[in-house]
Amino acid sequence: MFIQAITLFPEMFESITEYGVTGRARKQDIWQFAAINPRQFADNKLGYIDDRPFGGGVGMVMMAEPLFCAIQAAKQQFSGSLKNSRVIYLSPQGQSLSHKKVLELSQLDNLVLLCGRYEGVDERVLQTAVDEEISIGDFVVSGGELPAMMLMDAVLRFVPNVLGEIASAEQDSFADGLLDYPHYTRPAEFQGMAVPDILKSGNHALIAEWRLEQSLRRTLTRRPDLLVSRELLPQETRLLDKIRQESDE
Numbered sequence: 636m637f638i639q640a641i642t643l644f645p646e647m648f649e650s651i652t653e654y655g656v657t658g659r660a661r662k663q664d665i666w667q668f669a670a671i672n673p674r675q676f677a678d679n680k681l682g683y684i685d686d687r688p689f690g691g692g693v694g695m696v697m698m699a700e701p702l703f704c705a706i707q708a709a710k711q712q713f714s715g716s717l718k719n720s721r722v723i724y725l726s727p728q729g730q731s732l733s734h735k736k737v738l739e740l741s742q743l744d745n746l747v748l749l750c751g752r753y754e755g756v757d758e759r760v761l762q763t764a765v766d767e768e769i770s771i772g773d774f775v776v777s778g779g780e781l782p783a784m785m786l787m788d789a790v791l792r793f794v795p796n797v798l799g800e801i802a803s804a805e806q807d808s809f810a811d812g813l814l815d816y817p818h819y820t821r822p823a824e825f826q827g828m829a830v831p832d833i834l835k836s837g838n839h840a841l842i843a844e845w846r847l848e849q850s851l852r853r854t855l856t857r858r859p860d861l862l863v864s865r866e867l868l869p870q871e872t873r874l875l876d877k878i879r880q881e882s883d884e
């Protein structure tokens with residue numbers, strides 16, 4: 636997958652292109668990245684890429700021309716099939732990012748991520764050159780770069796070989812619609828708190844059931860909304876009934 640970010644702060648993306656599993660995978664050429672700074676497309680010598688808003692109001696708006704040219708330049712860099720590409724604008728006004736959308740985006744060859752700064756971008760860029768507007772949550776941050784990196788990381792976890800054979804994104808809790816179970820490692824006792832005995836039993840079937848019960852228990856108490864739209868396997872229904880009976884006692 637080839638990901639391009641249109642951003643005034645290219646260096647910010649080093650946190651995902653140089654570090655962690657995503658950084659290692661990029662260095663292994665499992666995915667590729669390029670940043671395009673719209674300032675190079677400013678048609679004035681001073682590199683202005685923002686201007687005052689029509690209609691007045693605080694702050695500045697990113698001008699259409701430099702962004703449009705940057706998106707065109709990104710499209711000329713596409714690898715693989717051109718049609719398997721998407722230009723995405725990260726904004727609080729976008730469609731909420733979901734696991735389903737992450738999976739859909741992970742199938743693409745090319746992603747272009749437009750990162751807004753100032754008060755946002757000229758609407759005409761969105762109308763002519765952006766395919767989708769996506770929000771990573773109902774909150775506002777100072778620029779689109781961090782939301783873009785969140786989207787990138789979530790998507791890259793589903794690109795083959797990014798995670799390596801040990802971990803797999805499919806086993807992530809959200810992948811099967813439940814919250815994750817608690818994790819423990821050595822020492823077996825920490826500040827007087829012991830690790831649940833079941834995890835030291837070596838009985839992998841019982842351990843798997845305990846973990847599933849913990850996921851269900853956590854999901855029921857912290858995010859019951861996730862259970863509403865989820866099909867339950869017989870074993871899950873049995874465990875949920877057991878958990879609900881406990882809380883009814």
Ligand SMILES: NC(=O)c1ccc(NCc2ccccc2N2CCOCC2)nc1
Pocket residue numbers: 725726727750751752753754755756769770771772773774775776777778779782
């Ligand atoms: N939820 C999200 O995905 C999300 C995405 C971006 C973002 N900010 C960049 C931005 C992008 C578009 C429009 C306005 C703005 N902002 C610019 C700075 O001022 C506030 C508004 N914030 C939250």
